[in-house]
Amino acid sequence: MKLIRRFLNSSIFFLLGDMAIFSFEAIKNIFSPPFEKKETLKQMFEIGVSSLQVVSLTSLFTGMVFSLQTYLGFKKFGAEAYSASIMGVSITKELVPVLVGLMVAGRVGASIAAELGTMKVTEQIDALFTLGTDPVKFLASPRIIAASLMLPVLVIYGDVIGIIGSYIVDVLVMEMNPTNFVESILSHFEVWDIITGLIKAVSFGTIIASVSSYYGMRTEGGAEGVGKATTFAVVTSSVLILVADFIWGKILPFSLKG
Amino acid sequence: MNHIEIVNLHKSFGEKKVLRGVNLTVKRGETFVVIGGSGTGKSVLMKHIVGLIKPDKGDIFVDGESIVKMSKKELLKKMRKFAYVFQGAALFDSLNIRENIAFGLRRFFDYSEDEISNIVRESLESVGLFDVEQKMPSELSGGMKKRVGLARAIALKPEIILYDEPTTGLDPVMSDAISRLINQISEKYRVTSIVITHDMKSAFTIADRIGMLYQGEIIETGTVEEIKNTSNLILKQFIEGSSEGPIQFI
Ligand SMILES: Nc1ncnc2c1ncn2[C@@H]1O[C@H](COP(=O)(O)OP(=O)(O)OP(=O)(O)O)[C@@H](O)[C@H]1O
Ligand SMILES: [Mg+2]
Numbered sequence: 082m083k084l085i086r087r088f089l090n091s092s093i094f095f096l097l098g099d100m101a102i103f104s105f106e107a108i109k110n111i112f113s114p115p116f117e118k119k120e121t122l123k124q125m126f127e128i129g130v131s132s133l134q135v136v137s138l139t140s141l142f143t144g145m146v147f148s149l150q151t152y153l154g155f156k157k158f159g160a161e162a163y164s165a166s167i168m169g170v171s172i173t174k175e176l177v178p179v180l181v182g183l184m185v186a187g188r189v190g191a192s193i194a195a196e197l198g199t200m201k202v203t204e205q206i207d208a209l210f211t212l213g214t215d216p217v218k219f220l221a222s223p224r225i226i227a228a229s230l231m232l233p234v235l236v237i238y239g240d241v242i243g244i245i246g247s248y249i250v251d252v253l254v255m256e257m258n259p260t261n262f263v264e265s266i267l268s269h270f271e272v273w274d275i276i277t278g279l280i281k282a283v284s285f286g287t288i289i290a291s292v293s294s295y296y297g298m299r300t301e302g303g304a305e306g307v308g309k310a311t312t313f314a315v316v317t318s319s320v321l322i323l324v325a326d327f328i329w330g331k332i333l334p335f336s337l338k339g
Numbered sequence: 340m341n342h343i344e345i346v347n348l349h350k351s352f353g354e355k356k357v358l359r360g361v362n363l364t365v366k367r368g369e370t371f372v373v374i375g376g377s378g379t380g381k382s383v384l385m386k387h388i389v390g391l392i393k394p395d396k397g398d399i400f401v402d403g404e405s406i407v408k409m410s411k412k413e414l415l416k417k418m419r420k421f422a423y424v425f426q427g428a429a430l431f432d433s434l435n436i437r438e439n440i441a442f443g444l445r446r447f448f449d450y451s452e453d454e455i456s457n458i459v460r461e462s463l464e465s466v467g468l469f470d471v472e473q474k475m476p477s478e479l480s481g482g483m484k485k486r487v488g489l490a491r492a493i494a495l496k497p498e499i500i501l502y503d504e505p506t507t508g509l510d511p512v513m514s515d516a517i518s519r520l521i522n523q524i525s526e527k528y529r530v531t532s533i534v535i536t537h538d539m540k541s542a543f544t545i546a547d548r549i550g551m552l553y554q555g556e557i558i559e560t561g562t563v564e565e566i567k568n569t570s571n572l573i574l575k576q577f578i579e580g581s582s583e584g585p586i587q588f589i
Contacts, residue, residue, distance in 0.1 A: 204429035207391050211423040212443040213415050 100317075103298075104291035107221040117223045124227035128189050132235055135184045140239035143176050144168070144246025152255050165257070165265035168247045170274050177239040178278040179326050182285035185232060186318040190293040193224055194314035197297025198307035206298060221294035225287055232286030233279045240275065273337045281329050285322050292318040341400075342367040342499065342531045343388065348397035350383060357383050359555030360397070370525050370532040372542045374577060375552035376586065381535045382426055384552065385501050388533070389421055390414040401499070419447045422492035426503040426535075428484040430476040430491075436463070437472040440491045447495065462494040463487070465520060467513070482509045489517065493524055500524070502534040506541045518544040539578055543567070551577065553586075 148168055155164040197220055200206050206216045244266070251257040293314040300310040341364045348361040357380040365371045375381050386392040388399055390406050399406040401417070409417065422443075430439050440459045444450055450458070459472060466486035476484055485508060492500055505521065506514040518541040525532050525545075536542050542549055543563050550560035551574050559571050569575055576584030 199432070203432075204425045204427055205431055207386070208423070208425060208429040208431070210391060210415070211389055211418055211421060213418040213446045214442075215411065215415055 100292060100295050103217070103221075103295045104225075104287075107217050107225055107291055107294065108287070110215070110218040110222045111226055113218075117219055120219065121223040121226050124224050125231050128185070128227055128231040129234065131192070132181075132185050132188050132231075133238075135188055136181050136235050136239050137242055139180050139184050140177055140242040141246040143180055144172060144243035145250045147171065147176060148247040148250040149254075152251060152257075161255075161257070162261060163265060165247065165251055165262050166269040168251075169244070169266040169270040172243040172247065173240050173270075173274045173278045175278075175326075177243050178236050178281040178285065179322065181232065181235050181239045182282070182289070182322040182326075183319050185228070185235065185285070186289045186293075186322060187315055189228065190289045190314045190318045191311050193290060193293035194297040194300075194311045195307055197221075197294055198300035198310040201298055201300040202303050202306060216298065217294075221291065221298065224294055225290040228286035228290035229283045230286070232282040232289075236278050236282040237275070240278065271336060271338060273334075277329070277333055280333065281326060284325050284329070288321045288325060289318045292321060340367050341365070342369070342402065343533070344400040345384075345388070346398045346400070348384070348387060348399065349395045350380075350387070350392065351395060356555055358387075358394070361552070361555070361557055363550060363557050363560070365531055365533060367531055368525070368529045369547045370521070370534065370545050372534045372536060372546040372549045373552055373557075374536060374539070374542055374549060376577070377537075379552050380555060381552055382503055385423075385503055385533065385535060388501060389418065389423060419495075420498045422495045422497040422500045424488050424492045424500065424502040424505055426507075428476075428481075428488035430484055430487055432476055434476075435472065436474050436476070436479075436487055439476070439487060440494050443491065443495050458494050459490075462490040465493065466490045467516060482513065485509065486513075486517070489520075496528060497530065499531045499533075502532065502536075504535050504537065506536060506538050514538065514541060515544070517541075521545045539580070 148164070151164040151167055152161050155161045155167075197206070200220075206220070209216045209219060247266075248259075248262060252259050252262050296310040296314040296317070300306045302309075343363075343365040345361055345363040348358050349356075350358040361384060363371075373381055373384065383392060387394055388401070388406065390409060394407060398408075401420070404417075406414070406417075430436075431442065434442065437456075437459050440462060441455045444455055444458060463469070463471060466489050468483060468486055468490065471479065471483070471487070476487070479487065485505070489502075489505060492502075502521065506517050509517060521532065521534065522545050524530060532545075534542075534545060546563050548560055548562055549566045550557045552558075553573055559566075559569065559574055561569065566574065566578070569578075572585050576586050
């Protein structure tokens with residue numbers, strides 16, 4: 082009995098449970114006044130600006146390399162004219178949301194965990210509390226709203242850049258006819274593909290900010306602890322993003338057209 | 340009347356028993372000084388008083404209300420009565436000095452910006468700092484940060500001030516000035532104060548009563564005179580700052 086309890090207390094179930102309780106509290110706090118508008122806007126700006134570069138590069142090169150492989154693969158069957166139609170769907174549904182999610186987990190998740198972790202070990206989080214401020218509401222909630230609003234924006238932007246990357250390869254390198262490229266992309270494309278990507282993006286943003294705030298605010302043990310919190314934040318959010326992506330893939334319909 | 344009452348407080352971290360039945364009462368308007376060796380749990384004890392740490396056993400009453408049983412929401416409301424001077428100052432890195440001090444003022448009260456500016460300036464002047472409002476914490480020395488931490492607490496004019504080593508790391512002159520300031524504040528606003536310190540000179544300047552934390556318990560309390568004339572060997576050794584005596588080093 083004791084052994085089982087010890088296992089549960091130290092195990093991944095306990096950790097995930099604790100994290101879920103934390104996230105639930107932080108998300109609940111988003112909807113109760115006072116609203117931390119200033120802090121939220123500041124975080125949105127920071128997440129957007131700090132991620133723009135890495136999102137641009139990731140989306141561009143993913144679009145390019147994926148187009149290259151698809152084009153060459155389809156060419157084997159003489160079906161290279163259809164390769165762009167696959168691209169529209171896979172970029173907006175899978176590639177860009179997941180890769181943007183992972184990149185932002187590395188970029189923003191790490192910085193949230195390091196910032197809050199430093200605040201924890203220097204007693205700034207305790208100080209917030211004694212100044213009548215709920216640290217979860219003041220620090221975690223604004224970061225969760227900011228991330229879950231900014232991720233879809235970054236994903237839309239990434240979609241555009243990814244398609245541009247695809248255009249560069251198909252049209253400029255492989256010399257596909259531009260009109261064929263556009264027609265091919267539009268032939269199998271539906272708005273639902275983009276919406277699927279955006280639903281995922283909102284959930285990935287929530288995962289990144291709540292997991293990273295959780296590790297940051299639970300940091301113990303000085304500079305070393307901050308380093309550990311940062312690593313755990315990035316690894317855990319990345320894994321959870323991939324798990325969530327699979328779950329969405331399972332529950333969201335592939336297409337809304339019959 | 341007892342303002343703060345600590346009853347049989349126990350706290351362990353893992354296997355390590357830090358507090359093993361602390362009992363302590365502090366009267367309204369009194370300045371109580373807690374002395375004790377490094378790592379004996381003084382800061383841990385202080386954090387229990389504002390509910391930052393929950394005890395394993397025991398209770399804490401402020402104005403007769405249990406801090407331990409309060410919900411987070413009730414505690415946050417109660418914080419208006421408290422100010423806490425942290426051992427490491429705990430200034431907010433991302434805010435300048437003015438905003439650090441204004442933070443609590445904005446949370447708890449409805450002051451205008453002009454009133455806030457005045458309070459910020461006055462409280463900084465009272466700790467001997469001038470023209471630092473626009474500086475960031477990273478631009479200040481350790482001792483200056485410490486004094487800003489003090490200014491942030493006194494700006495709130497609370498009922499209870501908890502000072503965690505307010506004079507450690509300050510030069511002797513500044514240290515004496517801060518001890519006097521603590522006395523002034525306690526007389527002027529009749530605040531209840533609990534002060535943690537290693538600095539016996541400061542302790543004797545500010546204390547109404549002194550208690551020593553040793554091996555997880557308050558082993559003796561008394562007025563300054565009583566403590567100076569104690570027959571307790573542990574206490575005696577600590578006051579004299581001698582490494583020879585019953586206090587063991589592990
Ligand atoms: N969150 C924590 N987790 C684990 N151990 C802790 C924690 N906080 C404090 N401790 C331990 O409790 C003991 C008492 O710590 P505390 O900070 O209260 O000492 P202190 O009396 O304030 O010492 P100092 O005079 O050096 O500030 C130390 O051994 C410390 O390692
Ligand atoms: Mg301490």
